[in-house]
Amino acid sequence: MSNIRANLEEIRNRIDGAARKVGRDPARIRLVAVSKKVPVEMLREARACGQRLFGENYLQEAAAKIAELGPGFEWHFIGHLQSNKGAQAAGLFDLVETVDRLKVATALDRARAGSGRVLPVLLQVNIGRESQKSGVLPEEAEALLRQLQGLPNLLVRGLMVMPPFLDDPEAVRPFFRATRELAVKLADLGLLPPPGQTELSMGMSGDYQVAVEEGATLVRVGTALFGVRE
Numbered sequence: 326m327s328n329i330r331a332n333l334e335e336i337r338n339r340i341d342g343a344a345r346k347v348g349r350d351p352a353r354i355r356l357v358a359v360s361k362k363v364p365v366e367m368l369r370e371a372r373a374c375g376q377r378l379f380g381e382n383y384l385q386e387a388a389a390k391i392a393e394l395g396p397g398f399e400w401h402f403i404g405h406l407q408s409n410k411g412a413q414a415a416g417l418f419d420l421v422e423t424v425d426r427l428k429v430a431t432a433l434d435r436a437r438a439g440s441g442r443v444l445p446v447l448l449q450v451n452i453g454r455e456s457q458k459s460g461v462l463p464e465e466a467e468a469l470l471r472q473l474q475g476l477p478n479l480l481v482r483g484l485m486v487m488p489p490f491l492d493d494p495e496a497v498r499p500f501f502r503a504t505r506e507l508a509v510k511l512a513d514l515g516l517l518p519p520p521g522q523t524e525l526s527m528g529m530s531g532d533y534q535v536a537v538e539e540g541a542t543l544v545r546v547g548t549a550l551f552g553v554r555e
């Protein structure tokens with residue numbers, strides 16, 4: 326027996342509650358159902374419960390699922406991207422959340438050239454300055470965004486972060502807050518959409534409510550929705 330419907334309801338209620346607590350409009354926050362290693366039947370079930378947006382980490386796995394599930398789904402790429410896979414990612418996904426260097430951005434841009442379809446992306450920031458994590462360092466974000474402005478087929482809609490994994494979600498709050506403050510600064514420079522329209526992808530199963538309180542517009546939840554992955 327799967328609890329997808331109940332889990333979705335509970336997550337949505339918690340998102341809405343966290344938003345209201347800080348005076349935000351709950352409609353401004355979207356749930357990205359993180360479906361890596363989750364079988365397509367469970368994605369179908371989530372879709373039948375109204376969940377439309379899914380996040381995948383691995384290109385091969387995603388390609389198979391996207392082909393099998395067909396239209397009516399929206400897909401975000403949230404994994405580590407290599408520039409030689411840019412064309413494939415640009416062909417499969419509606420938005421790429423993990424752009425963190427010019428080479429990858431250039432590959433995505435080229436893949437959409439002449440298509441008439443600008444690819445929305447997020448800039449991944451290594452907000453916790455962890456050596457093992459992807460993402461541009463906060464102080465390097467401005468320079469990279471200036472370079473990305475020269476790519477006509479990409480549109481940077483906001484920031485994505487994976488803060489340090491900490492048991493206490495309150496301990497993660499300062500990283501979410503720093504992300505929002507960085508986004509405001511970059512929006513003031515004209516490098517991101519204005520604050521009300523900037524996307525902030527932050528928060529996972531253990532800390533998405535805190536992320537919403539700090540301004541997340543996309544929360545990426547896997548385990549709390551589909552259960553523990555193998």
Ligand SMILES: *Cc1c(COP(=O)(O)O)cnc(C)c1O
Nearest residue numbers: 359403529530545546547548549
């Ligand atoms: C796997 C993953 C998630 C979801 O993590 P859970 O703890 O299962 O909710 C979110 N974001 C990224 C980038 C991931 O790789």
